[in-house]
Amino acid sequence: MAGTNKSTVNDLIFNQLFNVNSNEAGVSKYMVATLLIMFCTYVNCIMFYALMCKCIFKETPRYILFAHMLLNDSVHLLFASLLYLMAQALLKLAKAACSFIIFLTTTTFHNAPLNLALMSLERYVAICFPLRHIEIATQKRTYLAIGLIWCLGSINILVDVLFAAVMDPNFFTIQINCIRNQIFMKPWQLDVYNGFSVCYFVSVTVIIMFTYISILITARSVSSNKDSAKKSHRTVLLHFIQLGLCLTSFLHGTIERALYVMIGSDVVLFTHLRYLNFLFVLVLPRFLSPLIYELRDDTVRHLFMYYFCYGARKFKPKVNVP
Secondary structure (H helix, E strand, O other): OHHHHHHHHHHHHHHHHHOOOHHHHOHHHHHHHHHHHHHHHHHHHHHHHHHHOOHHHHHOHHHHHHHHHHHHHHHHHHHHHHHHHHHHOOOEEEHHHHHHHHHHHHHHHHHHHHHHHHHHHHHHHHHHOHHHHHHHOOHHHHHHHHHHHHHHHHHHHHHHHHHHHHHOOOOOOOEEEOOHHHHOOOHHHHHHHHHHHHHHHHHHHHHHHHHHHHHHHHHHHOOOOHHHHHHHHHHHHHHHHHHHHHHHHHHHHHHHHHHHHHHOOOHHHHHHHHHHHHHHHHHHHHHHHHHHHHHHOHHHHHHHHHHHOOOOOOOOOOOOOO
């Protein structure tokens, strides 16, 4: 019954939105959103290129995971924003094409907290088992772990897409408004989706708490290399902040439903608040999460500033740039 109520509320929201004239929202708002998304993607691409331009970054597990976080968040930001802008423009897609976009959006959404857990575990091994760090955190194992992240992040939505393809005879031809709920054939699928999301975030929270406490204990008990341990436990603490930023994306749909319930029939006001919800709950956190992490790393920060302000002599990277 709970799943049915959620589905009904979502259907009411989207039916109301699709009946709103797109001019009422204002073209300028969507221009601002598009420019902001392009800028965020550009910054992430610069950071990703800065990491990929040096072999040492491509061979170090810590930076491989950071590069994956940049790539994953950029893909999520682009496709989630594409879904929102298409919905506001009342564009329709074939259900198969829509399912592919939703598959990428949902998978990258689930990948984000799992990647943070893996980054925290890498720091845990580096500090608590320094002599075995090189043996445990190898380049090959890091890529295998990233592959596992994609498997775990995609399993639920992949089942939903396959279920829709089998149960809907018009899956490849019917035109729909591209919304995640449109591929849910049964009410229980939404509950399963939310259950998976909560499970991922709770599991990652436990992992990050465990690694933070372990690194903090090691930093206080070991007399040597205290500076490295102190820096690492601050890094893991930063992962808590990043997890909170990821969690805001999970709350995006809940906030949207709550706004509809509170506002009721005032569709114009709801459209404006939905736009703010999109910018501040979905876009900005995905941009700030990698940016905060990057600004904390001196080497990456200097290299990023070199490429971001390419040709400016005052920005000199700490590592030689080819």
